[in-house]
Amino acid sequence: MIRFDNVSKEYRDNGNSITTALYDITLAVDQGEFVSIVGHSGAGKTTLLKMLLAEEAPSSGSVLFEDVDIHRLSLKEIPQLRRRIGTVFQDFKLLPNKTAYENIAFAMEAAGRSDEEIAADVPQALELVDLSDKIWNFPHQLSGGERQRVAIARAIINQPDLLIADEPTGNLDPVNTQDIIDVLRKINELGTTILLTTHNKGVIDTLGRRVITMEGGRIVRDDKHGRYVL
């Protein structure tokens, strides 16, 4: 489903010195997998995810999503790619002036779904993340855990093929962290591929799924049933 073929990423700073974020990454992820990517800050995890969203382009190599080279897509095709990938971030990235309902509805509107579908699906998604009673609350009226659940509901509302969760539990307490991981696991069981980055050892160890360990822009371990080893 996802393939990184010899992907490198270099950044040129003002003094023209080159910083390398990724060295020759080759990696494949199959449909339905739950893959965790671990590593210290600056290991290259986020860069890897940004490439999947066409936010960053590789300096060399190619990134394929279902055999389509992401970085050959036209500007018009990129929104369509992004509608097939749900995203969840550490800082939630909710639209502050929209209610929980509207935040989720926005993703459906952007995908061109009908009003009837929106009216039917949004309450269901909020129910799935156990937020039926906060449907008309604005993000600033929600707790961190609740905001992240809204973000997850938004990420899955268009039934994406892939869900990217970049440190989704970074700002949450242990109880909320476990809730979020349970939701992600549920989503994965329904068939969505999940790419998760985290610093949380406990989360990785309880998941018992594939773990890719990165260090200094390289993949140093790739275990089928991994543990958090750093």
Next chain:
Amino acid sequence: MFTTIRRIIRSGFVSFWRNGVVSVASVLVMTVTLFTLGATIFLGALLHSSLEYLKEKVDVNIYFTTAATEDQIMNLKSALDTLPEVAATTYTSREQALEDFKTRHQNDYTTIQALDELDDNPLGASISVRAKETSQYENIAQYLEDHGMSGGTEGGIVDSINFYQNKTAIEKLNGIIDGMDKISFVVTIFLVVISVLITFNTVRLAIYTAREEIAIMRLVGADNIFIRGPFIVEGILYGLFAAFATLVAMYPVTKWLGDETERFFGTMNIHIYYMNNFGQILLIIGGAGIVLGVVSSFLAVRRYLRV
């Protein structure tokens, strides 16, 4: 397509309402811009009417000798009327001239008495000529000259043309009119450019605060029209509200200044001008508000849309 447009419009209205403070600030700044634009409209109209008034005061008088017959004068008058430069000619007969003279000097007993001593009417007939443009008086005088009718010519019926006495004054007025036109044009452009820049900047700041939101919209797969649309709708709303505020504010301001302007310029009352040309002013102010809002939103969002 219809659904998308409806959603964009609704979303624009909702964010205009929810970003209350930013919206009010933008509307206020835009109101100042539109008010400046309105002020330049009034200024232009005032200047124009004053100049027209002055121009009307300028004419050239052709004084005929007492020997000139009415036929000869009327021939010249119709010849002048066919000239493209001539706006109007007015004939004053010898008798009329005498009447006018008497009325003008009715309190000057000595002059009237002296006049009564004469057997014949000493005054000649005259034609007063108004040109369409003050710069054309020279051509008209030249025409009379070329046709051998000017003063001093033997057998000519024209005694004198006061163009040559008025020449300096006319040229000076021409210079002033040209200068005023240029200055008011430059001042208008200057004011409009400055206020447009201020509006652009305000809208840019308003959208700058939304740059995170634009990034989020892109991430969830919204395409450019869906991101940009609501901001443009907001821009239109800024423009409409600002135009409304401007038109409302202009009512008391012009009413207050109306009598003053009439007294000072002696030609026009801006309040009456405002009321008589309300439709046109509404279109200009409203149109300018909408265009300003749309263009500034469009340009401001473009910055954050690049992937």
